Amino acid sequence: MGTSTFSVTSSRDLDCVTVVVAGDVDLLSVATLRRCLGDALIDGCRMLVIDLSGVTFMDSAGLGALVAAWKRARVLRVEMVVWRPSHRVLTVLGLTALDHVLHVDVRDTHPAAQPGAQVESAPAS
Numbered sequence: 001m002g003t004s005t006f007s008v009t010s011s012r013d014l015d016c017v018t019v020v021v022a023g024d025v026d027l028l029s030v031a032t033l034r035r036c037l038g039d040a041l042i043d044g045c046r047m048l049v050i051d052l053s054g055v056t057f058m059d060s061a062g063l064g065a066l067v068a069a070w071k072r073a074r075v076l077r078v079e080m081v082v083w084r085p086s087h088r089v090l091t092v093l094g095l096t097a098l099d100h101v102l103h104v105d106v107r108d109t110h111p112a113a114q115p116g117a118q119v120e121s122a123p124a125s
Contacts, residue, residue: 005022005023006022006023006024006025006028006029006032007020007021007022007023007054008020008021008022008032008033008036010036010039010040012043012045013112015045015046015047015112016045016046016047016048016049016111016112017040017043017045017047017048017049018049018050018051018083018110018112019036019037019040019048019049019050019051020051020054021033021050021051021052021054021055022054022055022056023054023055023056023057024055024056024057024058025055025057025058025059025061025062025065026057026058026059026061026062027059027061030061030062030064030065033062033065034065034068034069037050037065037068037069038069038072041069041072041073041076041078045078046078046079047078047079047080047081047111047112048069048073048078048079048080048081049080049081049083049110049111049112050066050069050080050081050082050083051083051084052082052083052084052085052086052089053083053084053085053086054086055085055086055088055089056086056088057088058088058089058092063092063093063096063098066082066098066102067098067101067102070101070102079103080102080103081103081104081105081111082102082103082104082105083105083110083111084105084106084107084108085104085106090104090106
Protein backbone atom coordinates (compact mmCIF):
# COMPACT_ATOMS: atom_id res chain seq x y z
CA MET A 1 0.00 0.00 0.00
CA GLY A 2 2.42 2.68 1.21
CA THR A 3 0.03 5.58 0.48
CA SER A 4 -0.45 6.62 4.09
CA THR A 5 2.26 8.23 6.21
CA PHE A 6 3.61 5.76 8.75
CA SER A 7 4.63 6.80 12.23
CA VAL A 8 5.48 5.04 15.47
CA THR A 9 6.20 6.69 18.80
CA SER A 10 6.64 5.34 22.29
CA SER A 11 6.33 6.73 25.78
CA ARG A 12 6.90 5.28 29.21
CA ASP A 13 4.85 5.82 32.37
CA LEU A 14 6.60 3.94 35.19
CA ASP A 15 6.12 0.21 34.40
CA CYS A 16 4.13 0.70 31.18
CA VAL A 17 5.38 1.49 27.68
CA THR A 18 2.81 2.67 25.16
CA VAL A 19 3.65 2.42 21.45
CA VAL A 20 1.40 4.47 19.19
CA VAL A 21 1.30 3.33 15.56
CA ALA A 22 -0.35 5.22 12.69
CA GLY A 23 -0.63 4.83 8.92
CA ASP A 24 0.14 1.77 6.82
CA VAL A 25 1.97 -1.12 8.48
CA ASP A 26 3.43 -3.07 5.59
CA LEU A 27 6.68 -4.44 4.25
CA LEU A 28 8.05 -0.90 3.86
CA SER A 29 7.41 0.14 7.46
CA VAL A 30 7.50 -3.06 9.50
CA ALA A 31 11.22 -2.91 10.32
CA THR A 32 10.68 0.37 12.16
CA LEU A 33 7.74 -1.12 14.07
CA ARG A 34 9.72 -4.26 14.99
CA ARG A 35 12.63 -2.15 16.23
CA CYS A 36 10.36 0.05 18.36
CA LEU A 37 8.54 -2.94 19.89
CA GLY A 38 11.86 -4.67 20.57
CA ASP A 39 13.27 -1.56 22.23
CA ALA A 40 10.15 -1.26 24.40
CA LEU A 41 10.50 -4.85 25.59
CA ILE A 42 14.20 -4.42 26.36
CA ASP A 43 13.28 -1.37 28.45
CA GLY A 44 12.20 -3.57 31.37
CA CYS A 45 8.53 -2.67 31.36
CA ARG A 46 5.81 -4.86 32.91
CA MET A 47 3.16 -3.85 30.36
CA LEU A 48 3.47 -3.06 26.66
CA VAL A 49 0.44 -1.32 25.15
CA ILE A 50 0.33 -1.08 21.35
CA ASP A 51 -2.16 1.59 20.26
CA LEU A 52 -3.33 0.72 16.74
CA SER A 53 -6.20 3.22 16.53
CA GLY A 54 -4.44 5.20 13.80
CA VAL A 55 -3.47 2.24 11.60
CA THR A 56 -5.09 2.45 8.17
CA PHE A 57 -3.68 -0.80 6.75
CA MET A 58 -1.86 -3.84 8.10
CA ASP A 59 -0.54 -6.72 6.01
CA SER A 60 1.00 -10.04 7.04
CA ALA A 61 4.31 -8.33 7.82
CA GLY A 62 2.58 -6.20 10.43
CA LEU A 63 0.78 -9.21 11.87
CA GLY A 64 4.14 -11.00 12.05
CA ALA A 65 5.62 -8.09 14.00
CA LEU A 66 2.77 -8.28 16.52
CA VAL A 67 3.16 -12.05 16.93
CA ALA A 68 6.95 -11.76 17.31
CA ALA A 69 6.50 -9.08 19.99
CA TRP A 70 3.87 -11.21 21.74
CA LYS A 71 6.20 -14.23 21.81
CA ARG A 72 9.05 -12.15 23.22
CA ALA A 73 6.74 -10.48 25.76
CA ARG A 74 5.64 -13.91 27.03
CA VAL A 75 9.26 -14.98 27.54
CA LEU A 76 10.00 -11.73 29.41
CA ARG A 77 6.73 -11.96 31.38
CA VAL A 78 5.50 -8.64 30.01
CA GLU A 79 1.78 -8.18 29.54
CA MET A 80 1.20 -7.07 25.94
CA VAL A 81 -2.06 -5.40 24.95
CA VAL A 82 -3.18 -4.51 21.43
CA TRP A 83 -5.22 -1.42 22.24
CA ARG A 84 -8.01 0.22 20.22
CA PRO A 85 -7.21 -1.40 16.86
CA SER A 86 -8.83 0.40 13.95
CA HIS A 87 -11.79 -1.34 12.31
CA ARG A 88 -9.57 -2.54 9.46
CA VAL A 89 -6.98 -4.02 11.83
CA LEU A 90 -9.65 -5.59 14.03
CA THR A 91 -11.12 -7.26 10.93
CA VAL A 92 -7.71 -8.69 9.95
CA LEU A 93 -7.09 -9.89 13.51
CA GLY A 94 -10.47 -11.62 13.44
CA LEU A 95 -9.95 -13.23 10.04
CA THR A 96 -6.61 -14.66 11.17
CA ALA A 97 -7.94 -15.62 14.64
CA LEU A 98 -5.19 -13.54 16.24
CA ASP A 99 -7.89 -11.79 18.24
CA HIS A 100 -8.09 -15.05 20.22
CA VAL A 101 -4.30 -15.23 20.74
CA LEU A 102 -3.35 -11.62 21.41
CA HIS A 103 -4.87 -9.58 24.23
CA VAL A 104 -7.02 -7.13 22.23
CA ASP A 105 -8.68 -4.28 24.14
CA VAL A 106 -11.17 -2.05 22.31
CA ARG A 107 -12.06 0.13 25.31
CA ASP A 108 -11.07 3.80 25.37
CA THR A 109 -9.52 3.63 28.85
CA HIS A 110 -5.79 2.96 28.74
CA PRO A 111 -5.14 -0.65 29.85
CA ALA A 112 -2.73 0.44 32.60
CA ALA A 113 -5.46 2.61 34.12
CA GLN A 114 -8.10 -0.13 34.18
CA PRO A 115 -9.07 -1.85 37.43
CA GLY A 116 -6.91 -4.89 38.09
CA ALA A 117 -3.99 -3.75 35.93
CA GLN A 118 -0.77 -5.31 37.21
CA VAL A 119 1.35 -2.24 36.56
CA GLU A 120 2.38 0.83 38.50
CA SER A 121 1.25 4.05 36.94
CA ALA A 122 1.79 7.64 37.89
CA PRO A 123 -0.76 9.12 40.29
CA ALA A 124 -3.57 11.08 38.65
CA SER A 125 -2.98 14.82 38.65
